[in-house]
Amino acid sequence: MEECPMCSRLMFAVFVAGVIAGAQTLDEAATERAVANFSSICDAQGKAIWGASLCGPIVVVNPRTRSSVASQGDPDGKFIKRGDVWVGSLPASFDPANTAFDWGGRKWTMVMAPLPRDPFLQLALITHESFHRVQADLGLASSDQPNAHLDTETGRVWMRLELRALARALRAEHEQELRAAIADALTFRTRRYELHSGAREREVSMERQEGLAEYTGFAIALKDTGESTSRVARIVESFEDSDAYARSFAYVTGAALGLLLDRVSPGWHARARSGGSMESLLIAAIRFQPSSPMTASTRYGFRAVAAAERDREARHQALLDSLTKRFVDGPTLALGPARNLNRAFNPNELVPFGAHGTYYPTGTFRAKWGKLQVDSVGAVLSTDNMSVRVAAPSDPQGQTIKGPGWTLELSPGWAIQATEKGFKAVETNAGSAARQ
Numbered sequence: 001m002e003e004c005p006m007c008s009r010l011m012f013a014v015f016v017a018g019v020i021a022g023a024q025t026l027d028e029a030a031t032e033r034a035v036a037n038f039s040s041i042c043d044a045q046g047k048a049i050w051g052a053s054l055c056g057p058i059v060v061v062n063p064r065t066r067s068s069v070a071s072q073g074d075p076d077g078k079f080i081k082r083g084d085v086w087v088g089s090l091p092a093s094f095d096p097a098n099t100a101f102d103w104g105g106r107k108w109t110m111v112m113a114p115l116p117r118d119p120f121l122q123l124a125l126i127t128h129e130s131f132h133r134v135q136a137d138l139g140l141a142s143s144d145q146p147n148a149h150l151d152t153e154t155g156r157v158w159m160r161l162e163l164r165a166l167a168r169a170l171r172a173e174h175e176q177e178l179r180a181a182i183a184d185a186l187t188f189r190t191r192r193y194e195l196h197s198g199a200r201e202r203e204v205s206m207e208r209q210e211g212l213a214e215y216t217g218f219a220i221a222l223k224d225t226g227e228s229t230s231r232v233a234r235i236v237e238s239f240e241d242s243d244a245y246a247r248s249f250a251y252v253t254g255a256a257l258g259l260l261l262d263r264v265s266p267g268w269h270a271r272a273r274s275g276g277s278m279e280s281l282l283i284a285a286i287r288f289q290p291s292s293p294m295t296a297s298t299r300y301g302f303r304a305v306a307a308a309e310r311d312r313e314a315r316h317q318a319l320l321d322s323l324t325k326r327f328v329d330g331p332t333l334a335l336g337p338a339r340n341l342n343r344a345f346n347p348n349e350l351v352p353f354g355a356h357g358t359y360y361p362t363g364t365f366r367a368k369w370g371k372l373q374v375d376s377v378g379a380v381l382s383t384d385n386m387s388v389r390v391a392a393p394s395d396p397q398g399q400t401i402k403g404p405g406w407t408l409e410l411s412p413g414w415a416i417q418a419t420e421k422g423f424k425a426v427e428t429n430a431g432s433a434a435r436q
Contacts, residue, residue, distance in 0.1 A: 147247075
């Protein structure tokens with residue numbers, strides 16, 4: 001089970017796909033109202049946008065206690081009906097996350113408590129995760145590899161300028177102003193692609209996977225609450241302060257592109273289901289012709305953005321140096337490879353780490369070797385998403401092993417073995433025999 005944005009972690013409050021980790025309580029009454037509200041609009045609104053219902057089973061879970069509120073009875077028959085919902089405890093086999101997951105032969109939506117109190121954010125969050133539940137059926141699923149170029153100085157400069165142009169377009173009241181701002185955003189995006197080979201394919205793929213879900217959440221929340229797109233413009237602007245764009249950018253760019261398409265190309269959703277990217281559809285809708293990026297950038301504070309990103313680049317290189325000392329030069333514990341490695345993480349924290357993979361400051365990883373909980377110091381996930389490395393433990397004995405900022409619960413039949421570079425998890429003869 002892989003968490004979608006904004007999963008078990010502390011996220012920007014502006015992100016719809018995120019909730020505050022470490023919830024202490026689960027307000028059953030408020031959760032029941034939220035689930036009931038979504039259930040009343042998920043069919044009509046889903047069909048209006050994508051031609052398919054977004055309705056389905058939902059469970060809201062407290063990540064600390066696992067207490068849950070569900071829209072229907074659980075497959076195991078252990079939840080108790082209370083009013084219009086069912087209450088119980090999420091089975092230990094599932095990690096709490098904002099995600100879509102299989103339970104009892106059906107696809108469920110899981111959302112972590114507490115739900116946002118803001119009606120707009122609350123509805124958008126539930127909708128985002130519910131979209132992921134049907135995304136593959138709609139033919140809209142894609143890959144979600146981090147975009148490493150967005151961790152570079154030039155990648156961030158031109159992304160920040162694009163964000164400013166997107167926010168201006170979302171606020172535009174007149175057609176000429178709207179199209180001019182969209183053209184500026186696309187100009188900055190084109191410049192970024194020129195500087196970074198393969199950037200277009202990677203960004204478009206991420207926007208398809210996460211941006212469409214965020215757009216759907218925003219679009220339905222805007223209609224239900226009556227708020228204007230200025231609300232989304234503020235979210236786009238707030239995201240500019242994020243220190244890690246590589247895995248999280250699509251939540252804001254994708255949402256913005258979708259809402260702008262609603263204005264300049266109504267009915268674009270069918271073309272997206274046929275394979276068209278939001279970017280290409282927007283280019284066609286305004287008949288975009290690239291202009292001088294440097295000329296356009298002066299309208300959006302290029303000098304200040306470039307200076308800020310030069311300073312950030314120095315700090316970023318220092319971080320990469322420290323990661324190299326810890327996870328490449330230093331002793332580590334290697335877990336994997338495992339084809340079905342599930343992860344729950346905060347996409348706003350991830351740091352591309354070159355050929356070594358991606359650095360996860362926090363997260364939960366589960367595979368055949370067991371469950372790894374990373375609370376600090378971090379872990380590195382390989383480029384193929386099949387292996388995890390953490391700093392080596394001082395004591396590798398036992399089934400529950402603790403290291404710097406992490407805890408590993410080994411599966412039965414697994415043990416830790418010493419290597420030249422530290423340790424690795426290995427399956428023992430007992431474990432192999434148990435499967436025969």
